Amino acid sequence: MENEKRLETQLVSASPLSKWQLIxxxxxxxxxxxxxxxxxxxxAIALPTIGRDINIPEYRLQWVVSAYSLSSGCLFLFFGRIADLYGRKLCFNLGIVFMAIFALGCGFAQNEITIDILRGLQGIxxxxxxxxxxxxxxxxFPPSRARSVAFATFGAGAPVGGAIGSLIGGVLTQLTKPTWRSTFFFTAGIGGLCLIGSFFTIPADQRSQETDRRVDWLGAFLVTAALTLIIxxxxxxxxxxxxxxxxYIIALLIVGVVLLGLYVAWQYYLERVQDSGRSDMSRWTPPPLMRITIWGRDHGRLAVMLCIAFxxxxxxxxxxxxxxxxxxNYIGYSxxxxxxxxIPMFITGVLCNVIVALVVGRIPGVILIASGTALTSVASVLFANIVPSxxxxxxxxxxxxxxVFGADFVFSSGTLFVAKVCLPHExxxxxxxxxxxTQLGTSFGLAISTIVYDSSLAKASLARGIVVNIDGTNAPQPAQLVAYKDAMWTGFAFGIAGSLLAAVFLRNIGIIGHKKQAAPQDADSASEATAAGPAAADPESEARGEKREQHEPAP
Structure with a gap:
């Protein structure tokens, strides 16, 4: 009880932000x-122009985009832990600076190797x-309607970013003298605005409440190396x-999976040592980068939510x-x-997040998640039956x-749910x-659907007496249409599987958002303190290794 009161005092005593500062x-x-x-x-919209300007072969053009997603996807967990330990504002600002500086570098790149390396650094x-x-x-934001609106607005940044990137990127590439280089200068400018906003609106970082603030460098290496190889x-x-x-593809995939397994085993071991209270006995047993038991929060529903996002x-x-x-490639549009x-996808994406902000505190989360993933599947079904004429x-x-319904409903609901069940320092x-x-899901979905596409293209072409080249350029159009449709059926299978998972395992998840409460700070204390059970109310006890009896949030 004393520990809970101390945590509540710490949260309430934090200087509140004004309405305009919160906005x-x-x-x-x-x-x-x-x-x-x-x-x-x-x-992505400028790739053909980039390829022509600095002589990048078409089959390697994807790495101008993939280098960014590869480095960012592999380092999310590491930087998430660093932000929790050493300051979220500091980590946020350093990230923005990295993106802005290396965007400028990309704008002046003169060859393929340079732009690929700079894009990888930008992804950090x-x-x-x-x-x-x-x-x-x-x-x-304490648990309230304001938190729901905040996370929905943040989620709306994805479709808005997609629209701005595609529209402005296309216009700048086509109408400005520097062509594709203007897109990088443009994103560097956005980074500058973001940095100014951070300076005036994000409060100063407060010291982490964890007593043991060591970084699990071995775990960081294992998970980063594993995800890098797999992706x-x-x-x-x-x-x-x-x-x-x-x-080398087979070898890298196997090594990546093995390293990922070692990472999970190492995190489980560190968590056991922390919970046993013997963590101070060795400098080799810091707190884990990610507690494995975090997947079991809320009776395992967090793991289901993550699988649905995947x-x-x-x-x-x-x-x-x-x-x-x-x-x-099939219709021949520019x-x-x-x-x-x-464009309708971007507009709908913004509207979806408005819907989430309005209803996430009123209806069960399973309705949003199951219906959203099902609607995404409908998009694949439509293209799987498309008539070109x-x-x-x-x-x-x-x-x-x-x-876009599934992506926006799952992102907003999922991040709200994560904030609900994770501890303050997590x-x-x-x-x-x-x-x-989500990054792994992107790579996995594209890989599996590509396998289906290639297999279907070769089979449909062979049925017409043509042995297709490795790049598929000599495949007849009817075979291409069959392959596109089969790839779309693969996307449908992923989406409908997520919808079924939600319907079966999240039917008792209840309302994910929170209605406005009379005492926001007290509500935040109670919710955050009970998010992982009574013993988790004191983050210092967790850092000392005192074993928690449960991880589920209060019903």
Missing amino acids: GLVATCTLSMILNISNSTAV GGAACIPAAIGILAHA FALSDGTIAPKGWRTP LEWSSFLSWQFWAQLYYQ PVLTMVRF APYWAFGFPAAIVS QSVGGALFQTV
């Missing part, structure tokens, strides 16, 4: 999400600022010399990837005309509308874990 804080964090997403979409900034932003929002293999498997049968991003990004290729056909309004338009790690599984 500015949400705007700054949302701008960081816009910057993170536009760093990919603005570059995304890995640092996004988990920190989630932690900043979770601590600035690289999944991303490069389609363009490797022998495809997925290339020896499947949703497998479905959504697969649909978006193959829809773009269908428009450009990148700008293709981008225009995705039909007008855009018959298949393309409704697919663009419904595709908020950035929890956000990083969510971001990591």
Whole structure:
């Protein structure tokens, strides 16, 4: 009881933020999400121009985009832990600086190697600022309707960033003298605005309440190396010399999985040592980078939520990837005309987050998550049955509308749920874990759907008496259409699996958001303190290794 009162006093005594400062804080964090997403979409729309200008072969162009997502996806967990330990504002600002500086560097790059390296370094900034932003929002807003609005607004940064990146990136590439280099200068400018917003709106970092603030460097190495190898293999498997049968792809994938298993075992061991109270006996047993038992929070529902996020991003990004290729490679549209056909998706994405802000504190979370993932599946079904001669309004338009429901509903609901069940000193790690599984889901979905596409293309071409090349350039159009449709059916399978998981395992999750409470600080103390059980109310006792009896939040 004394420990709970001490934690409550610490939270209440924190200097409150004014209304306008809170609005500015949400705007700054949302701008960081816009910057993170536009760093990919603005570059993607300019890829053909980049390739022509600095002589990058088409089959290697994807690495201008993939280098960013690879480094960011592999470092989310590490920087999430660093943010929780040493300051979320510090980590946030360093991340923004990294993205802005290396965006300028990319704008002056003269060859393929330089731009790929700079894009990888730029991705480190995304890995640092996004988990920190989630932690900043979770601590600035106690459980209330305001928290729901804050997280929904932050989630809306993704479709807004996608729209800004595609629209502005396309215009700058086509109409300015520096062409594609203007897109990098533009994103560097967004980074500068974000840094100014952080200076005026994000409160100074407070010292972590954990008594043992050592960093698990071995765990950081294992998880970073594992995710790097796995994501690289999944991303490069389609363009490797022998495809997925290339020896180095198989070897990297196996080594990555082994390292991931070692990471899980090491984290479990460190958690056992911490809980036993013997952590001070050795300098080799710091607190784990991520407690394995975090997956069991709320009777295992957090693990289910993360699995749904994995499947949703497998479905959504697969649909978006193959829809773009269908428009450009099969129909023959230019990148700008293709981008225009995705505009309804960006608009709907913003509206979805408005819906989440309005209803997440009123209806059970399972309704949002199950319906959202199902609607994403509908987008894949529409393209799996598309008739090329039909007008855009018959298949393309409704697919663009419904595709984004799952991504936005799952992101907003998922990050709110993570903030609800994670301890005060775990908020950035929890956000990083969510971001990591979405990144893995993206790579996994594209890899599996590509395997299906290649297999279907070869089979359909052979049925017409043509042995397809490794790049598929000699495949007849009817075979290409069959392959596109089969890839879309794969995306449907991912989405519907996520919807079924939600319907079966999250049916008792209740309301994820929170209605406005009379005493926000007290409510925050009670909710955060009970998020992992009574013993978790004192973060210092956890740092000393005192074993918790349960991890579930209060009903």
